[in-house]
Amino acid sequence: MTHAKSAARAVQDSTTFRTIARIGYVVLGIVHIVIGVLAISITGGGGQNADQGGAMEQIRQAPLGALLLWVIALGLAALAVWQITEAVVERDPDSKKKWGHRVKFIGTAVAYIAIAITAVVYALGGQSDSSSSSTSFSAQLMATPGGVALLVGVGLVVLAIGIAFIVRGFTRAFEKHLDLPAGAARKGIVAFGVVGYVAKGIAVGVTGVLFVVAALTHDAETAGGLDAALHSLAALPFGPLILWIVGGGLIVYGVFCFARARYARM
Numbered sequence: 001m002t003h004a005k006s007a008a009r010a011v012q013d014s015t016t017f018r019t020i021a022r023i024g025y026v027v028l029g030i031v032h033i034v035i036g037v038l039a040i041s042i043t044g045g046g047g048q049n050a051d052q053g054g055a056m057e058q059i060r061q062a063p064l065g066a067l068l069l070w071v072i073a074l075g076l077a078a079l080a081v082w083q084i085t086e087a088v089v090e091r092d093p094d095s096k097k098k099w100g101h102r103v104k105f106i107g108t109a110v111a112y113i114a115i116a117i118t119a120v121v122y123a124l125g126g127q128s129d130s131s132s133s134s135t136s137f138s139a140q141l142m143a144t145p146g147g148v149a150l151l152v153g154v155g156l157v158v159l160a161i162g163i164a165f166i167v168r169g170f171t172r173a174f175e176k177h178l179d180l181p182a183g184a185a186r187k188g189i190v191a192f193g194v195v196g197y198v199a200k201g202i203a204v205g206v207t208g209v210l211f212v213v214a215a216l217t218h219d220a221e222t223a224g225g226l227d228a229a230l231h232s233l234a235a236l237p238f239g240p241l242i243l244w245i246v247g248g249g250l251i252v253y254g255v256f257c258f259a260r261a262r263y264a265r266m
Contacts (some may be wrong), residue, residue: 017078018082020074020076022261023075024073025038026257028073028075029065029255032250034058035250036053036253037251038054042231043240050231053122069120069123070120073119077113080108081109084106088106089238118141122174133225135220137213142215151214152195155210155214156212158204158207158211161204163205166202169201179265193256196250196253201253203246207229210232
């Protein structure tokens with residue numbers, strides 16, 4: 001463990017690595033902005049998947065899109081490594097809080113790695129359908145002994161993550177991880193953070209609910225990932241308005257990620 005902590009501190013002391021990790025926040029912002037735009041396009045009958053795969057496809061079609069996808073993969077991989085180093089060097093004296101923070105850091109790292117892998121797949125000319133992957137995962141899990149209960153558990157964990165985003169937004173807990181300027185700039189960044197975290201929490205939370213519904217109805221098709229969650233919101237009363245709000249919130253979260261790249265404590 002001592003060697004792991006030494007290696008983690010060496011990574012964190014590297015100016016070059018910190019710079020690449022900050023670029024990771026920029027590209028994360030780009031991905032969220034594109035997903036937000038795709039989410040809004042659902043209200044107009046847009047056919048592109050409003051998820052990471054759909055975002056990567058849109059980026060690939062842009063000028064120098066393949067190069068940008070490699071930059072996205074590199075930046076997010078660096079962010080993932082940074083989160084892992086944070087888990088290793090976590091110093092909270094409260095043992096429960098320390099391990100809670102470590103779980104959060106590792107979970108965030110896994111999420112960044114998953115998006116980075118999607119970027120690499122599209123950079124190499126491939127495709128990834130997260131909706132089909134979620135459906136296939138749900139079907140395979142339900143086919144195993146105790147699989148329904150496990151899928152409910154997965155859904156509840158995802159729902160809890162969504163709720164955590166919402167709570168973090170409303171309580172402005174993200175501020176403690178930023179070195180923000182004073183005055184109007186601080187207020188603007190915080191406002192973007194609140195809106196962005198709440199919107200992302202809603203999208204993630206609905207995804208978790210769909211996993212639970214899929215398990216309880218024994219219908220794997222219901223669990224379709226982020227794209228299915230956004231389409232479910234569109235089907236609600238005032239759905240298009242809700243989707244505009246959530247999609248706009250994801251765009252705001254993307255802009256907040258740009259501020260994070262500048263002001264995150266690293």
